[in-house]
Amino acid sequence: MHRKKNYNCLFNHELLSLFTSQSPYQTYRENVRDNQVTGYVKELEGTQVDVLMCCPLAWRTILWESQIDRRWQEEAPFEHEPLPEDDWKYNQKAYYRARRYMLQKKDPVGLTLQAAREIGIDFFISYRMNDNHYLYDKQLPTHGSFWRNHPQYWIEPEGSGTPFNYMINEVRDYYFGLLRELAENYDIDGLELDFQRHPRFFPDNRVAEGIPVMNEFIRQVRLMLNEIGDNRGKYLQLCVRVPERLSAGLKAGLDVEAWDREQLVDMINISSSFKTTLEIGIEEFKSRIEHARIYGELHFVVHTGESRSVLGYVNNISRKTTREIYETAALNYWNRGVDGLSFFNFNYTRDHSFHEARRKEFPGKEPPFQLLRTICDREYLGRQQQHYYIGTGYGTFPANDEAAFTVRLETEGIFTQLKRAVLRVETFRETLRVPVEAEFDGIPLKEIVGSGELFPPFSIEGLPTPEKVRYFELPLHLAKAGAHGVRLFNVTYPDPYKRITFVSAEIALYTC
Numbered sequence: 001m002h003r004k005k006n007y008n009c010l011f012n013h014e015l016l017s018l019f020t021s022q023s024p025y026q027t028y029r030e031n032v033r034d035n036q037v038t039g040y041v042k043e044l045e046g047t048q049v050d051v052l053m054c055c056p057l058a059w060r061t062i063l064w065e066s067q068i069d070r071r072w073q074e075e076a077p078f079e080h081e082p083l084p085e086d087d088w089k090y091n092q093k094a095y096y097r098a099r100r101y102m103l104q105k106k107d108p109v110g111l112t113l114q115a116a117r118e119i120g121i122d123f124f125i126s127y128r129m130n131d132n133h134y135l136y137d138k139q140l141p142t143h144g145s146f147w148r149n150h151p152q153y154w155i156e157p158e159g160s161g162t163p164f165n166y167m168i169n170e171v172r173d174y175y176f177g178l179l180r181e182l183a184e185n186y187d188i189d190g191l192e193l194d195f196q197r198h199p200r201f202f203p204d205n206r207v208a209e210g211i212p213v214m215n216e217f218i219r220q221v222r223l224m225l226n227e228i229g230d231n232r233g234k235y236l237q238l239c240v241r242v243p244e245r246l247s248a249g250l251k252a253g254l255d256v257e258a259w260d261r262e263q264l265v266d267m268i269n270i271s272s273s274f275k276t277t278l279e280i281g282i283e284e285f286k287s288r289i290e291h292a293r294i295y296g297e298l299h300f301v302v303h304t305g306e307s308r309s310v311l312g313y314v315n316n317i318s319r320k321t322t323r324e325i326y327e328t329a330a331l332n333y334w335n336r337g338v339d340g341l342s343f344f345n346f347n348y349t350r351d352h353s354f355h356e357a358r359r360k361e362f363p364g365k366e367p368p369f370q371l372l373r374t375i376c377d378r379e380y381l382g383r384q385q386q387h388y389y390i391g392t393g394y395g396t397f398p399a400n401d402e403a404a405f406t407v408r409l410e411t412e413g414i415f416t417q418l419k420r421a422v423l424r425v426e427t428f429r430e431t432l433r434v435p436v437e438a439e440f441d442g443i444p445l446k447e448i449v450g451s452g453e454l455f456p457p458f459s460i461e462g463l464p465t466p467e468k469v470r471y472f473e474l475p476l477h478l479a480k481a482g483a484h485g486v487r488l489f490n491v492t493y494p495d496p497y498k499r500i501t502f503v504s505a506e507i508a509l510y511t512c
Contacts, residue, residue, distance in 0.1 A: 002235035004266065005122065005189070008376045010239075010295060010342040011049040012126055013040060015108050016058040019097040020352040022364070028354060032101045037108050040347065041115035047372035049343075052116045053126035053192050053239075056109045056182065058098045059091065059133040059142045064109045064185070065102075068177045071144055072102050079141065091134055093354045095141045113186055122189040124239065125182045129175065132198035135161035146174060155203055166201040166253070167210055172217055179221060183228050183236070190237035191225060193218075196271045199243055199252040210253040222264045239267035241297075241342075244280035244394065246288065260289045269342050271297040272394060275304070276321050276329055278407065279394035282336040296333035297342040298326060300349055300367075303391050303462055303504060317362060319462030320349055323371050324387035324455045331381040331410045332388075341375060349458065362461050382413030387455050388507040396505075398428065401490040403502045409509070412481040417511040421474035424454055424508070425488055428501040430467040435491040436500070438472045441484050445472040454508035479509060 018036050022028055025039035041052060056063050065072050081096050082088070088096070101108070109125075116123045134140050138148055138161050147153070147164070153171050155162040164171040183191060195201075202210035222238055229236035242249045242256055249256050259265045268289060270280050276299045285294050303319040330341055351364030374380045388407055392398050396405040411418070423438055423445060438445045450471025457463055478484070486505060492498040 002229065002233065004235050004237060006293065006339070007051045007122070007267070008340045009047075009049045009372070010051055010053050010124075010269065010340065011044060011346065012053040012055060012342065012344045013112070013347075014055040014057070014345070015063050015112065016055070016094065016098075017347060017350075017352070018108060019058060019101070020094045020354075021347070021350040022352075023350055024366075032097055034106070034111060037111045038115040041112055042119055043369060044121065044372070045119040047369060048374070048376040049121060049372055051122040051124055051189065052112070053124045053342075054109060054112050054116075055126045055128060055194070057128055057131065058094060060131050060144060060147065061095060061098060061142050062144070062178070063098065063102065064107060064182070065105070066178065066181060068174070068181055069144060069146060075145060076103060089140075090354060090356075091140055091142050109182075109186060113188075123187075124190040124192050124237075125179075125186065125188055126192035126194050126239075126241070127175075127179060127182070128194045128197040130163040130166075130195075130198050130201055132163045132200070135163065137161070155200065163198055163200055165203065166217070167203070167206060167213060172213075176217070176220060176224075180224055183225065187232070188236065189234075190239060190266070191221070192239040192241055192267075192269065193221065194241040195249070195252070195254055196241050196243060196273050199248070199254070202253050207251065207253045211250070211255050214253050215255060215258055218259050218264050219262070237266040238264065239269055240265050241269040241271050244270050244272045244277075246281065246284055257288055260292050263291050265292050267295060268292045269295045269297055271342070271344065272299065274345075275299055275301050275391060275393065276325060276389070277302075277394045278329060278332055278388065278390055279396065279405075282333065282338055286337045293339035294337070295340045295342045296336075296338040297344055298329055299343075300345045302389050317359070317461055320458040322387065322455055322458045323368050324385060325389050326368070326371055327375070327381050327384050328386040328388055328410070330375050331378065331386075332408060334378050334381070335410050336408065343372075362459065365459055368458070379413075382410065384414075385455075385511050386410065386414070386507075386509040389504065390506070391504045397503050399488075399502045401493040401499060401501075403488045403505070404485065405505070406483050406485055407507065408483045409479055409481055409507070411479055411509060414509065414511050415480060418476045418479060418509060419512060420510040421476055421479050422448075422450065422454060422508045423472040423474050423486070424450065424506045425470045425472070425502060426464045426504040426506075427468050427470070428503050431470065431500045432467055434498045434500050436470050437489045437491055439485075439487040439489075440474060440478055442487075443475075443478065445474060447471065448473045454506055474507065
């Protein structure tokens with residue numbers, strides 16, 4: 001029996017970022033070089049990241065020279081870059097930068113693996129099992145001919161463009177062939193099947209029929225990894241990145257419990273897809289999963305701000321996750337029983353605007369790598385000030401006129417040092433003329449005058465304007481470690497002229 005490693009910190013690295021982002025290694029004025037590829041790995045040296053989850057894709061474009069999808073041998077050499085370059089769409093800019101690099105016979109997957117070995121971390125391939133980026137435009141170069149030429153393989157063949165339908169044998173064979181090729185070509189330590197990009201695999205009326213089909217696909221992948229691992233004399237782990245609730249997975253045809261019962265998977269990465277939230281089903285997974293290790297995922301964004309629509313530009317004009325939110329969520333996850341953490345899109349705080357004029361006020365910032373040096377140290381995390389963020393999309397918010405949720409405070413290490421505690425509530429529109437009440441464990445909180453962010457923001461993107469936030473004093477004796485109930489209420493409800501929508505709640509705990 002080959003030894004199975006227990007990892008503490010997974011770091012998803014999408015190779016697309018090599019071609020979309022400016023970094024200390026590469027500007028937009030230059031074509032991508034090898035130091036951009038290796039730099040994105042070696043910057044993790046000295047952190048607590050112990051495995052790199054390498055996504056070998058640029059959206060739907062493969063980034064290795066495949067014998068199954070022969071884009072780089074048979075299609076790309078004969079493409080012509082449309083001119084002028086200034087007129088390219090965002091995805092065209094990324095694709096043609098990648099094309100220039102790949103046509104030099106480069107291997108960013110192999111180079112990334114080599115760099116990971118040099119800094120002493122393990123290497124997984126993380127493959128997106130049905131990426132849906134830009135499918136509304138069938139002519140974009142990021143798609144590839146297999147998808148474009150086979151609309152009969154789509155979930156909705158008559159639609160404008162949808163992901164692949166896994167009920168079709170040829171679709172499963174295509175994905176399985178790519179996974180096997182990657183596992184055979186590269187000395188991986190494991191494979192992650194990313195079912196959160198995008199969690200739709202079957203026609204809506206055939207999901208129940210699709211569950212055993214997907215179960216069999218997982219069995220095939222497990223057997224394939226066993227075969228390749230035995231030939232190499234090591235065990236290759238199988239990780240699955242799945243929605244944050246078991247029920248959400250089942251709605252997509254993913255029976256995670258069945259995979260665990262058969263011990264097909266070694267690691268389950270509970271993912272909220274794009275935004276960091278405390279509302280993921282850690283307890284549910286821990287109570288119903290017997291064999292696999294459970295990971296809680298953290299993301300570079302907590303909220304997609306209204307500025308997306310105001311600016312008319314949608315490329316990640318979002319409220320970024322701060323160090324305090326990262327560390328508080330990590331401590332919360334650890335204390336709720338996860339076996340490890342996962343980071344997704346961590347380095348997407350960098351400039352990836354391609355000099356987009358509407359983004360000039362949001363130039364991007366270097367990722368907060370320093371926090372990765374202590375993110376698995378529960379004792380350290382337990383001594384820090386805390387910032388709990390409960391946002392939209394995961395159960396509580398948005399909520400019209402009334403919201404109630406439970407938050408678990410991890411204050412055992414700082415309770416006696418607390419100096420101040422504040423609850424901040426954000427609403428969709430201006431609410432200063434609407435009386436709002438807040439309760440904590442059934443005790444009314446006093447509304448106070450507040451201004452600005454509870455902690456220094458990472459950037460100015462996606463922050464609420466002053467007329468959309470309300471502040472309440474949280475008495476320190478209430479902030480004990482454990483689960484607490486919070487209730488927000490529009491006092492004027494059901495007055496139709498004073499309706500409000502709650503979009504988030506935050507709790508800040510200060511020790512100085």
